[in-house]
Amino acid sequence: MQTAEISRRYIDFFAERGHTVVPSASLVSDDPTLLFTVAGMVPFVPYLTGVVPAPYPRAVDVQKCIRTNDIEEVGKTARHGTFFQMLGNWSFGDYFKEGAITYAWDLLTRSEADGGLGFAERDLWVTVYETDDEAAALWKRIAGLPDERIQRMGKADNYWHTGQPGPGGPCSEIYVDRGPQYGRDGGPIVDDNRFTEIWNLVFMQELITEVRSKEDFRVVGPLPQKNIDTGMGLERVAFLKQGLDNMYETDQVRPVLDRASELSGRRYGADHDDDVRMRIIADHVRSSLMLMSDGVRPSNEGRGYILRRLLRRSIRSMRLLGVDGPSFAELFAASRDAMQSGYPEVATEFPRLSQIAIAEEETFLNTLSAGTTILDLAVAKTKQAGSPQLAGDTAFLLHDTYGFPIDLTLEMAEEAGLEVDRPAFDSLMSDQRARAKADAKSKKQTLADLSAYSPFRSLGETVFTGYTDLVTDSSVLGILVDGHAVPAAVAGQTAEIILGATSLYAESGGQMPDKGRIVGDGFVLDVLDVQKPVPGLISHTVKVVSGEVGVGVPARSEVDADYRRGATQAHSGTHLVHAALRQVLGPDAHQAGSLNRAGYLRLDFGWNKALSGDTRSEIEEIANNAIRDNLEVVTREMPLDEAKALGAMALFGEKYGDVVRVVDIGGPWSRELCAGTHVSTSAEVGMINLIGESSVGATSRRVESLVGIEAFRQFAAERALVNELTSNLKTRPDQLVDRVGELVANLKAAEKKIQAYEAKALSERVPTLADRAGRVGAYLLVAEHVGTLASGDELRSLATAVRGRLGDAASVVALTAEVSGRPVAIVATSPAARDAGANAGALAKQMASTLGGGGGGKPDLAQGGGSDLGAIPAALDAVRVELGR
Template structure:
């Protein structure tokens, strides 16, 4: 049974194909880009349903089922070294939100697993299935034995570390029951899952969310506070692991989807899988990472140096380097991505329809990295040879930083290559230099807002100013009072003609630079007729607006009443540029797809800049289409 069929049977069974008549709403897989500030990428099947379990949102259905794309990178260094680790996987899940509970979840799972293949099930032999339950979960144990008919000797009890689930934070939790398949004596000793989890392979986990947990660490270091008013079900079956069992292969790298990519890597490199352990590791890394990269690019992730962009870049660069370790110097990324699309396209047709964009992103990243790899490898080899000659075994933090900063060589790649050469690296030294670089960058960014003034001076102004008000959305001018100002970064009581000043008003119509929009400019006129020309407005600390300018006439003092007036024509020009940015963004997303997300902008009088991720220069044809679309929006004369 191929992977696409396993997926299809799962969804059909829970949608309407089970004998109990318990219908579930089929929920398409969410994007791998997690809609969760605590996650870079979706790493579990229940992540899209987390707000329902936490009580943050009311679910629009009582029962749901999905096959969710997931990426986990905690064990990325182990991928390929073993046949159990993978960075991408699919989690089949069925969920009940205050509807059916333990008996429903257990009977549904048993029916799908053991129903004959000819009747739409997976056809597992009943006598090969074992289950575990939580230590004191007599209810689940009784259902397995009395209703399902599993002999007591194939029902094992385990503690919190193995059979109790929570999200790692205070909130819903509960005992779980896991279903295992006995692969036979050739895979290990008898005795059930508690004796050998290589022989007895877990395929399905049923979580019974019935409790609330408190603060605490680890898998069992937290108190159980009580029971939930509405009990829920969260289950997960690993599609790839199930495919390995149903297809009669040894591991997840030999199932139909992964092996298709692995075989392509083997053909491209001329290295046969199974020839020797070291090349097998490289082929497994390539097969896993190429697929993960394809799925990430498909969901709109672009290679970068931070966050999920760095996860993708790291995957792709490990793929390229492992192809080189196999002796292939050709550009192979496009063929590996094509193989991944072929392998996964039956389950995710959008990969096929979006293949041109996915390939373009992948090829551009490969081209960039090949240049990096060439120069960086040369420098690394020189350093490595020098260290070995001197009898030293540690690559200095300075060398690692230079490879990273000057040649774009990723830290992880340097670490990997050093290990292969029998060297270690000064990771602490590298981290120290990286921290210093980040601090310099932050200081440069802050200097524009603070003008190199000590931020504590602004805090002093704010503390003595009382309530401050921004009225710029309602008015272009405002009667105000000077509540503080600085000259040369220090607080003073007065300033005269020619002084460069930073003024704080109690009420201001001046917009401070932010969100890609430039600050307002204008004039401040005192009740005595003194004039200050305002050239810039910044917010160095939240809640205050610092007006930077020069005293053109007279003298100014703290406490004076003033009229603050912005340049209205300039504000309107900036606003038009800001609106145009949104229209251009909309047009690009309509033409290029949802991956054309805004990465930055600058809105100035008469011009604007719009940044978005792209694998190369935008063609003239697309630019013409965007221009035409924006012009059509302008002709619609929409209200802004």
């Protein structure tokens, strides 16, 4: 049974039983404490906690998930994968334990001919929470399971939560006995390899907090209603129904594994280590493809870092299979073909996704090359010092700074006959993780407990009136101070204010929040921030300027009209620039992020090379022509599918509901899904002035622009500068470029003449310095201070010229000079002097130490410097003393 067929049967079974079919949420979680959607329940947490009323009593879905906490186990076990799909059926205050158990047993044991999954009843075992007598009794009554096939376990195994404060509850897990060839008999409590978990029925009934571990947390109390959250691992069911030993050989994963085998020439099944590497590649390539399809891009932090790690582990595994060159083009194509039946977007967006992957591969292959060079030098120095062990801090530097995998460092060090100080490396890694964990924990603690918003959200959604009104009368529904509800806030306090309706825009879609204030009878509040902490609720962070504000009192939200005008100009300007980019560069130049505030816009887009000056000018001109043409801006609300059928662009990483807002500028010329505020006609944008274009990654560029009055002010400032230059240079504006070019050419010619004069003056000093050579021990020594020079290079040239003047003698030339107010020393030695024991590097280091600095170099030529000009005579004497020993 193919993976897609299992998914279809699951959805159909529950849809026929009154469950609303819900599409998968993005892998990028809305939960600020999570990087990714790590479990099927994550998108439903607001409904499970009761913070947001559920729009349906029961639901069914197939949720995409990413989990990397067990990444080191990928490829080694039958069921560990970083990307997985969770089949779930949900009840929000509807059915509970009896219904969940009845549905699960029916679907699992119903014959394939009747639309079920066809598992044999004799092969199914279950576990329940150690004190859950009710669940155990239901399994006996509904499924007829004997006591020995109902096993009880503690919190570590049979209590479910996300690892964060929120909903939780006891659970009942269903296992399949794979047979004696996979391990010992006795059920999952004895061997969870032979007995493989496929489905977890979670009885969500409690709100937990202070989560310290899987087993250590505090139960706050019961949830407002009892809910059902189930999760059945699609990949696990697939490998069981396809008669396989592991998830890596299923129909959605095996094609990548096979392609890795073909590219490497290694046969899958011939060598355990190679098999693990091919499984890692198959898993990580699929996970990376799915992450990128949801808008994640490789970077050095957050989600992007996880993606980068997956990609680099894939490259590393290919290298260990003997493939040193690029392979992503073929590996990702194989994953696309395997996944597109379930996720059509990976095919339609594949040109963009593959471009990102291939660019990251190219970058890391270069990193591996650079890291190898650094490692080779470290190995050479370690051997030279006679040590059998490469320092742990060197391995950490390679890993942390250059992205060089530790296992590659271990392998290459072993090839050179060295070990790596692994305890030191692990200690440094542990310190880094502790710092990161502490930082993440501190950030999480600053977030309000979302349950605090539940009473306000239960009153309905906050009405946003700001599309049409800048002033709105409403009332204060709630006040939060330090995350806790309070009856009032007084002058000087910072608080969160929840209104029934507001004209103030909450930050979203790249548009920064409105500025403004909230006023009422006897109080004035300055608005510091406006956010949506939970779906449908708008919260205003305010500073109480005067008076006292209380719950239930009338309040008026007032938007700063000048700021809003600038913000709408910037947001509409972003749409214009985006349309112009796509017109000039093509559809691959897709927006990947933006920031809009009054007078300024920033837009990131997919592209892999810098824009020429002519291209930037063309984009700017197209955007400003659209402003000149005074295109009509129309906003409409419609179903998402209808909007996409009209060609409205959805931006990657953004999340949309069933009904979306479509913003047209000039009809289809620019048509995007957008909840931001916009001008009425394009002429109101005023002006676009592109001020910058830069790289933000291997496959992303960024343009920045001033908008409206800020764009005009920039042009006015540049005009004033041009006027000043033309006045000073006594030329016309149209001749300014030629005049400046002429001055630059004259300056370069003058500098060249000066350099020639200085070089001649230096060469004329060579004979005099050589004539001052004196015998010190076995050496002919020139030790002189030559005064002030323009650069250390001039001093170096002078020293080597004097050394040449002295011929074949055993000569040492030690010169000092003042360069930019600091002492510099150069030592040059002849071959005969080096044969006699003189070492320029050692002498320069000694001089630099006397000068209060550092230095060194090769035995024939070395340089040093310091900060103490008064120590120059002592530094020259140090050379005389050393050579006279």
